[in-house]
Amino acid sequence: MTEPAAEADQLVDVVGVGNAMVDVIAQATDAFVAGQGLTKGSMTLIDTDRAHELYDLMGPGIEASGGSAANTVAGVASFGGTAAYIGKVSEDALGEVYAHDMRASGVRFDVARATTGPATGRCLILVTPDAQRTMNTYLGVSSLLEPDDVEASTVESGRLLFCEGYLWDIDLAKRAIVKAMDLARAAGRRSALTLSDTFCVDRHHAEFRDLVSNRVDILFANENELAALYGTDDLEAGIAAVGADVALACVTLGPRGSLVVANGDVIEIAPIEPMQVVDTTGAGDQYAAGVLFGLARGFDLAECGRLGSLAAAEVISHIGPRPMTSLRTLAGLDR
Amino acid sequence: MTEPAAEADQLVDVVGVGNAMVDVIAQATDAFVAGQGLTKGSMTLIDTDRAHELYDLMGPGIEASGGSAANTVAGVASFGGTAAYIGKVSEDALGEVYAHDMRASGVRFDVARATTGPATGRCLILVTPDAQRTMNTYLGVSSLLEPDDVEASTVESGRLLFCEGYLWDIDLAKRAIVKAMDLARAAGRRSALTLSDTFCVDRHHAEFRDLVSNRVDILFANENELAALYGTDDLEAGIAAVGADVALACVTLGPRGSLVVANGDVIEIAPIEPMQVVDTTGAGDQYAAGVLFGLARGFDLAECGRLGSLAAAEVISHIGPRPMTSLRTLAGLDR
Numbered sequence: 001m002t003e004p005a006a007e008a009d010q011l012v013d014v015v016g017v018g019n020a021m022v023d024v025i026a027q028a029t030d031a032f033v034a035g036q037g038l039t040k041g042s043m044t045l046i047d048t049d050r051a052h053e054l055y056d057l058m059g060p061g062i063e064a065s066g067g068s069a070a071n072t073v074a075g076v077a078s079f080g081g082t083a084a085y086i087g088k089v090s091e092d093a094l095g096e097v098y099a100h101d102m103r104a105s106g107v108r109f110d111v112a113r114a115t116t117g118p119a120t121g122r123c124l125i126l127v128t129p130d131a132q133r134t135m136n137t138y139l140g141v142s143s144l145l146e147p148d149d150v151e152a153s154t155v156e157s158g159r160l161l162f163c164e165g166y167l168w169d170i171d172l173a174k175r176a177i178v179k180a181m182d183l184a185r186a187a188g189r190r191s192a193l194t195l196s197d198t199f200c201v202d203r204h205h206a207e208f209r210d211l212v213s214n215r216v217d218i219l220f221a222n223e224n225e226l227a228a229l230y231g232t233d234d235l236e237a238g239i240a241a242v243g244a245d246v247a248l249a250c251v252t253l254g255p256r257g258s259l260v261v262a263n264g265d266v267i268e269i270a271p272i273e274p275m276q277v278v279d280t281t282g283a284g285d286q287y288a289a290g291v292l293f294g295l296a297r298g299f300d301l302a303e304c305g306r307l308g309s310l311a312a313a314e315v316i317s318h319i320g321p322r323p324m325t326s327l328r329t330l331a332g333l334d335r
Numbered sequence: 336m337t338e339p340a341a342e343a344d345q346l347v348d349v350v351g352v353g354n355a356m357v358d359v360i361a362q363a364t365d366a367f368v369a370g371q372g373l374t375k376g377s378m379t380l381i382d383t384d385r386a387h388e389l390y391d392l393m394g395p396g397i398e399a400s401g402g403s404a405a406n407t408v409a410g411v412a413s414f415g416g417t418a419a420y421i422g423k424v425s426e427d428a429l430g431e432v433y434a435h436d437m438r439a440s441g442v443r444f445d446v447a448r449a450t451t452g453p454a455t456g457r458c459l460i461l462v463t464p465d466a467q468r469t470m471n472t473y474l475g476v477s478s479l480l481e482p483d484d485v486e487a488s489t490v491e492s493g494r495l496l497f498c499e500g501y502l503w504d505i506d507l508a509k510r511a512i513v514k515a516m517d518l519a520r521a522a523g524r525r526s527a528l529t530l531s532d533t534f535c536v537d538r539h540h541a542e543f544r545d546l547v548s549n550r551v552d553i554l555f556a557n558e559n560e561l562a563a564l565y566g567t568d569d570l571e572a573g574i575a576a577v578g579a580d581v582a583l584a585c586v587t588l589g590p591r592g593s594l595v596v597a598n599g600d601v602i603e604i605a606p607i608e609p610m611q612v613v614d615t616t617g618a619g620d621q622y623a624a625g626v627l628f629g630l631a632r633g634f635d636l637a638e639c640g641r642l643g644s645l646a647a648a649e650v651i652s653h654i655g656p657r658p659m660t661s662l663r664t665l666a667g668l669d670r
């Protein structure tokens with residue numbers, strides 16, 4: 001696989017904006033997830049008290065830096081791409097770990113760490129024996145991301161902007177996304193959004209429809225999120241609707257691969273079989289990493305999709321939401 | 336596999352004493368390890384400044400509760416055994432994580448967390464492509480473990496006492512081990528020791544010889560540690576020497592399995608092939624968990640060794656020093 005010639009500018013490939021948080025990943029039974037009143041596979045926002053309560057009940061954990069858009073930009077860097085990240089952590093032990101992991105992944109991360117206010121956000125993730133993940137998010141200081149944290153120079157420094165739908169749960173962060181997308185458009189950059197979660201789409205349905213129609217160039221969604229956005233369980237109808245709404249849509253179908261929708265065409269992307277399926281946390285984030293890296297580097301859409309499948313297969317084969325093997329090497333880009 | 340009938344007492348199977356610390360595990364190249372002046376596979380003690388320096392240079396990490404003896408008692412609990420742990424963490428974020436993980440593993444952990452003094456200890460672990468781990472230990476508050484932390488009632492509450500050789504690097508902790516072993520003997524309990532590291536044996540050679548001869552009933556060592564202890568590269572000579580020194584010795588041979596030496600007999604224990612070899616951190620600790628659980632529950636020595644091989648195979652198949660699958664289920668003890 002040869003990479004297209006890079007453009008002769010100083011831009012990074014992707015600028016991500018999202019809720020910065022450390023994942024605490026523990027194995028759990030289906031009975032535990034159900035007993036806690038959780039919907040398997042979804043994300044629930046929790047407060048400090050509930051975070052303590054649930055943590056006390058959970059099994060032993062592994063901690064890893066996470067956050068949807070942050071996982072994606074770390075994936076872009078693993079492909080050998082360049083990236084920057086906008087998100088908020090605190091000046092505490094987990095915030096230090098988080099900043100280290102971003103920079104050690106090769107991602108520029110300049111947002112000042114908060115010295116007052118809530119602690120660094122945490123996502124308590126329960127992984128059931130089917131490798132499905134159920135997330136419980138204590139946003140902490142990540143919820144204080146605000147328009148002022150979005151610097152024009154950072155957005156303009158990227159070929160592509162990538163925002164996560166989870167940000168829409170907080171009013172300040174919502175305004176930060178809109179600001180970032182407006183800055184991107186003014187600078188001639190494309191804006192990408194991931195819908196993140198079916199419940200998130202349901203909570204903000206009308207606003208997401210408006211955002212997607214008016215500000216988003218590239219949309220990532222799984223089939224359930226697509227169904228929620230367009231109010232139809234019919235995949236073909238959803239594809240037609242999203243195709244009319246955005247220039248490029250990537251619809252993930254879990255183990256069945258994905259569909260890339262552009263210019264009236266639907267390209268079927270085959271899944272890549274992972275060595276094993278251990279923990280699906282980060283699958284969508286890494287799929288987006290492959291596609292965005294491919295787009296930023298000028299690969300054709302089928303190859304962008306293949307890179308997405310490859311990155312998703314790598315991340316679900318182990319615990320943790322970010323690649324543990326060089327995606328660049330896996331993709332054969334060094335050959 | 337049927338388990339022998341449990342003894343009708345209220346004892347826990349194993350009481351572990353060790354340096355409590357959180358592992359920060361990152362992948363690294365051989366060139367990075369060599370460039371940092373480290374000996375691959377060994378443990379180096381580092382101070383705060385060096386910990387910061389090395390952390391800044393390391394790749395992105397995964398955090399997991401570790402500490403040799405703590406990993407072992409967590410393994411005992413994963414076999415369905417009962418255990419308690421004596422080790423020191425601070426009242427900080429990592430100390431909270433540590434205490435949670437011990438209790439969530441089913442291990443009793445009552446030692447008061449320090450509210451002043453150094454932070455919770457950290458072990459910066461570099462995992463090279465051959466799955467070998469090179470450890471850099473910032474002891475932090477774990478180094479303040481002292482004889483007063485070893486309560487007679489805790490030692491007496493266990494069928495077996497298990498101490499890690501790493502403790503011998505600190506004078507206070509050394510006295511804590513001696514106190515624990517003396518309490519164990521007075522209560523009619525057996526004391527086990529793991530030699531931990533070749534350099535650790537070299538640093539305290541004469542004292543280890545004395546400790547092993549006079550206070551240790553069960554010794555765990557790999558072949559290099561055995562060679563260092565008895566000053567011979569000849570495995571047979573080492574086996575003969577250790578057989579004369581302790582009632583039971585378990586000598587691990589890496590991928591070649593292990594030898595259980597007792598009453599003039601040497602039992603060869605076959606290795607168990609792991610699904611994959613990802614990170615050898617914790618292999619020795621989990622081997623000890625299998626053997627100690629087996630001994631506490633009255634299995635014969637060959638079966639104790641098999642449980643050790645099984646636990647080691649599980650832990651090297653993934654990142655992190657503690658089991659991620661129920662060892663009880665893997666061992667077929669529920670059938």
